[in-house]
Amino acid sequence: MAKDEFQSRQFKVVGTRVPRPDGLDKVTGRARYGADMTAPGMLFGFCLRSPHAHARIRAIDTSAAEAMKGVKAVVTRADFTVTPQDQGTRDILDNVMAGAKALYDGHTVAAVAATSRSVALAALKAIKVDYEVLPHVTDVDEAMKPEAPVLHEGRQQESVPEGYSQNVLARSQYGHGDVEAGFAKADLIVERSFKTAATHQGYIEPHACLASMGNDGQGDLWCCTQGHYMVRNTCSAIMGMEAGRLKVTASEIGGGFGGKTTVFLEPVALMLSKKSGKPVKMTMAREEVLRASGPTASTSIDIKIGMTKDGKITAAQGDFRYQNGCFYAMNGALGAMCGFAPYHLENVETVGWEVVTNRPKAAAYRAPGAPMAAFAVESVIDEMAKELGLDPIELRLKNAADEGTKSAYGPTYPAIGLKATLEAAKAHPHWSAPLGPNQGRGVACGFWFNFGGDTCVSLMINPDGTVSLSEGNPDIGGSRASMSMMAAEELGIPYEQVRTVIADTATLGQNEVTDGSRVTFAVGLATIKAARHAIEIMKARAAQLWGIAPEAVEWVDGAAQPAGPNAGKFPPMTLKEIAETASNTGGPIAGHFEVNAEGAGVSFGTHIADTEVDPETGAVKVLRYTVFQDAGKAVHPDYVEGQLQGGAVQGIGWALNEEYIYGEDGTLQNAGYLDYRIPVASDLPMIDPVILEIPNPGHPYGVRGVGETGIVPPLATLANAVSRAAGVRLTSLPMSPPKVLAAIKAKG
Amino acid sequence: MSRIHVSTTINGDDVDYLCEAGDTLLDVLRDQLDLTGSKEGCASGDCGACTVRLDGRLVCACLVLGAEAEGRSVETIEGMAEGEELHPLQRNFINKAALQCGICTPGILVAAKDLLERNPDPTEEEVRYWLAGNLCRCTGYDKIIRTVLETAAEMRGAA
Numbered sequence: 001m002a003k004d005e006f007q008s009r010q011f012k013v014v015g016t017r018v019p020r021p022d023g024l025d026k027v028t029g030r031a032r033y034g035a036d037m038t039a040p041g042m043l044f045g046f047c048l049r050s051p052h053a054h055a056r057i058r059a060i061d062t063s064a065a066e067a068m069k070g071v072k073a074v075v076t077r078a079d080f081t082v083t084p085q086d087q088g089t090r091d092i093l094d095n096v097m098a099g100a101k102a103l104y105d106g107h108t109v110a111a112v113a114a115t116s117r118s119v120a121l122a123a124l125k126a127i128k129v130d131y132e133v134l135p136h137v138t139d140v141d142e143a144m145k146p147e148a149p150v151l152h153e154g155r156q157q158e159s160v161p162e163g164y165s166q167n168v169l170a171r172s173q174y175g176h177g178d179v180e181a182g183f184a185k186a187d188l189i190v191e192r193s194f195k196t197a198a199t200h201q202g203y204i205e206p207h208a209c210l211a212s213m214g215n216d217g218q219g220d221l222w223c224c225t226q227g228h229y230m231v232r233n234t235c236s237a238i239m240g241m242e243a244g245r246l247k248v249t250a251s252e253i254g255g256g257f258g259g260k261t262t263v264f265l266e267p268v269a270l271m272l273s274k275k276s277g278k279p280v281k282m283t284m285a286r287e288e289v290l291r292a293s294g295p296t297a298s299t300s301i302d303i304k305i306g307m308t309k310d311g312k313i314t315a316a317q318g319d320f321r322y323q324n325g326c327f328y329a330m331n332g333a334l335g336a337m338c339g340f341a342p343y344h345l346e347n348v349e350t351v352g353w354e355v356v357t358n359r360p361k362a363a364a365y366r367a368p369g370a371p372m373a374a375f376a377v378e379s380v381i382d383e384m385a386k387e388l389g390l391d392p393i394e395l396r397l398k399n400a401a402d403e404g405t406k407s408a409y410g411p412t413y414p415a416i417g418l419k420a421t422l423e424a425a426k427a428h429p430h431w432s433a434p435l436g437p438n439q440g441r442g443v444a445c446g447f448w449f450n451f452g453g454d455t456c457v458s459l460m461i462n463p464d465g466t467v468s469l470s471e472g473n474p475d476i477g478g479s480r481a482s483m484s485m486m487a488a489e490e491l492g493i494p495y496e497q498v499r500t501v502i503a504d505t506a507t508l509g510q511n512e513v514t515d516g517s518r519v520t521f522a523v524g525l526a527t528i529k530a531a532r533h534a535i536e537i538m539k540a541r542a543a544q545l546w547g548i549a550p551e552a553v554e555w556v557d558g559a560a561q562p563a564g565p566n567a568g569k570f571p572p573m574t575l576k577e578i579a580e581t582a583s584n585t586g587g588p589i590a591g592h593f594e595v596n597a598e599g600a601g602v603s604f605g606t607h608i609a610d611t612e613v614d615p616e617t618g619a620v621k622v623l624r625y626t627v628f629q630d631a632g633k634a635v636h637p638d639y640v641e642g643q644l645q646g647g648a649v650q651g652i653g654w655a656l657n658e659e660y661i662y663g664e665d666g667t668l669q670n671a672g673y674l675d676y677r678i679p680v681a682s683d684l685p686m687i688d689p690v691i692l693e694i695p696n697p698g699h700p701y702g703v704r705g706v707g708e709t710g711i712v713p714p715l716a717t718l719a720n721a722v723s724r725a726a727g728v729r730l731t732s733l734p735m736s737p738p739k740v741l742a743a744i745k746a747k748g
Numbered sequence: 749m750s751r752i753h754v755s756t757t758i759n760g761d762d763v764d765y766l767c768e769a770g771d772t773l774l775d776v777l778r779d780q781l782d783l784t785g786s787k788e789g790c791a792s793g794d795c796g797a798c799t800v801r802l803d804g805r806l807v808c809a810c811l812v813l814g815a816e817a818e819g820r821s822v823e824t825i826e827g828m829a830e831g832e833e834l835h836p837l838q839r840n841f842i843n844k845a846a847l848q849c850g851i852c853t854p855g856i857l858v859a860a861k862d863l864l865e866r867n868p869d870p871t872e873e874e875v876r877y878w879l880a881g882n883l884c885r886c887t888g889y890d891k892i893i894r895t896v897l898e899t900a901a902e903m904r905g906a907a
Binding site for chain 2: 017019020022023024025026027028029030031032033035036116117118201202203204205206252253254255256257283285286476477478638639641642645646647648649650672673674678679680681682683684686687
């Protein structure tokens with residue numbers, strides 16, 4: 001086994017619940033988020049947005065706005081003269097500043113920078129846009145029909161068969177075995193169709209940035225983002241700059257959940273700054289966040305499962321149609337890959353569809369594409385368990401994927417924790433607790449891939465023996481604490497001796513976005529290896545002082561010592577002592593590590609929920625909720641629990657209440673927190689997290705990402721609980737009171 | 749645009765500022781006084797990230813005009829700690845991991861402190877309803893509610 005792969009060990013720091021280094025700033029109001037940045041001479045920038053769902057832009061007259069006192073720059077698409085090389089970046093440019101057409105309600109068509117907010121907002125009103133309103137489409141099934149209004153010509157990939165609208169951009173297919181033969185062996189076949197509404201990540205911090213472009217072709221940008229390297233690369237491509245000329249610094253980030261893995265305001269702010277010659281700050285209002293950032297896909301899904309009467313799945317089939325907003329995204333493919341991933345299947349076939357509509361381009365939302373797929377698949381499994389009189393956990397255990405299973409999307413699993421979560425759920429008191437009238441219990445499983453990716457870390461041994469760790473991933477949920485812990489663990493020093501900072505793009509090499517639940521895994525791996533690098537240097541320094549070979553030195557409990565009696569007799573030399581003499585032994589000591597991390601280790605979870613349905617109103621109350629998830633190794637258990645709890649509650653909102661509502665005219669009807677209502681404290685019970693630790697073979701400490709899987713099972717868990725409580729199967733999300741009431745009444 | 753002169757008290761200190769008629773108290777706190785601990789999540793009174801106390805009463809600073817602070821007393825998150833000494837809620841929010849991204853934390857702390865001053869022994873349900881106007885998207889509220897309850901018990905024990 002290679003040294004960097006998992007090795008069992010006794011942890012001293014990892015697994016404890018230490019205070020986070022950014023805690024004080026965040027409880028005192030000192031922490032600086034995206035909108036808290038200012039610069040001398042700063043202007044205020046705002047966007048003018050399309051009121052139409054689909055419209056050709058015939059002309060834009062900005063002359064009146066430009067003539068207003070205090071207005072320093074007005075930009076439209078005409079100012080963006082560079083055409084980015086790849087289609088993905090061209091789509092981003094088209095999304096942040098409309099070209100020939102406005103493609104959704106809220107699409108930016110122009111922007112202003114002025115000396116005050118009030119002047120800027122007045123100037124937006126003075127811009128005249130001549131629109132030719134076009135027919136629009138916002139529903140996924142409607143958008144696929146040949147007669148649907150078409151957003152883009154000529155973007156359809158060859159994978160799409162004939163007979164579909166050009167809005168269908170791609171089709172992908174996964175699976176193995178022979179599903180028809182499998183269905184022939186089944187005692188029971190159930191086929192159902194499901195729909196889920198688009199939802200928003202709902203981060204409390206709106207998008208914000210501060211851009212400063214000089215006429216020397218260099219720029220600085222501060223913004224709240226999940227990945228400042230992504231911001232740099234995307235913005236420099238759009239601005240026609242070399243990446244090295246744009247320095248991006250990530251502010252503290254007030255939530256992202258995938259929604260801050262792309263850019264919205266940043267290129268516009270840079271262009272306004274370039275044109276005005278002054279720093280420009282832009283912030284989105286909440287209404288703009290909902291209308292024009294990156295909500296998730298809405299879906300329409302068909303599932304067919306065949307089973308023997310003792311509960312063995314003989315065949316599984318799924319058709320996953322995902323509405324991605326106005327540009328290509330691969331959510332349908334991810335749904336098609338994830339839906340059946342928890343099961344060991346002989347015969348499985350799934351198809352994913354990527355469909356564009358007149359809605360904002362979908363961004364990632366915590367395990368993008370997977371929760372809706374799990375909702376559909378796990379609902380059918382629950383219905384079949386009920387029909388066959390089988391325990392839903394036993395049925396899942398009978399079919400659960402394990403080490404060596406060929407997954408529904410192709411690869412064969414290494415050691416995984418699905419069965420452990422199911423066994424833990426079965427043994428938990430929640431599963432056997434009594435239920436009252438109108439109450440129902442649901443259970444469901446969920447899967448997410450997890451990711452590694454480009455990672456670069458530097459670890460500096462300071463002259464006084466403290467350690468500074470620089471990493472390049474915005475800390476979205478306590479990762480600075482986790483990195484300090486892993487560095488301290490490896491170096492054999494106290495946690496307090498290490499301080500981790502998020503470096504800007506000019507300070508470290510490329511780092512992938514904080515996404516794919518990758519940070520604790522990949523940055524943690526790089527941190528451990530950077531610490532090992534520093535240890536090798538420190539061992540060599542001690543060897544030099546002792547006059548022995550570096551190979552004759554070992555590192556134990558934060559100190560160099562001779563490795564065995566033959567190496568010589570020297571007292572151990574601590575990290576602090578080596579640091580203090582570093583100037584005399586060769587100069588500063590720093591470890592670093594760069595990697596495209598692989599071996600992220602897939603993740604599984606099982607959730608149980610109890611709900612009570614009011615038969616008079618259809619309102620659903622969540623009574624009890626328990627999450628079981630495999631963390632590989634929980635570095636900081638508090639923050640692992642926090643991920644499990646937060647993911648579950650986002651899923652509860654998605655299942656019961658949250659929904660993008662578009663009117664007949666294609667405009668968003670509920671662009672505010674009052675009408676797009678996310679769960680509040682009084683809606684919820686405590687969320688009980690149970691962490692399982694099945695080590696990931698691909699990480700030195702066994703760590704798996706935990707951030708995303710928690711949102712995968714709740715949609716199905718709630719649907720199964722509500723369906724059992726109401727005595728009728730709910731197949732459309734959200735399960736809002738009118739929908740639940742209608743289902744109860746239809747049942748009779 | 750002519751501006752309005754306002755004299756007010758913020759966290760116990762006398763403060764003067766000029767604001768436009770349409771500026772909210774939140775705009776003034778953040779853009780003029782550099783008190784950026786109060787956050788703007790919605791500007792419509794729905795998220796509670798800008799929660800402050802005005803004459804001892806919880807308000808959303810985004811729903812109060814800057815001009816309305818004339819002659820009144822404003823308490824923000826920046827005034828919650830006594831010098832180096834954190835309020836027990838602040839200390840426990842760190843130690844019990846009651847925050848993730850932290851953007852809602854200032855508003856929740858101001859609201860929770862107000863609750864415990866009015867009701868030193870709230871039930872879980874009372875805490876949940878008191879904080880129902882403060883949105884948090886990261887935590888699912890579990891650790892926040894627990895921490896407020898545990899801090900209340902700790903403060904009762906110390907009293």
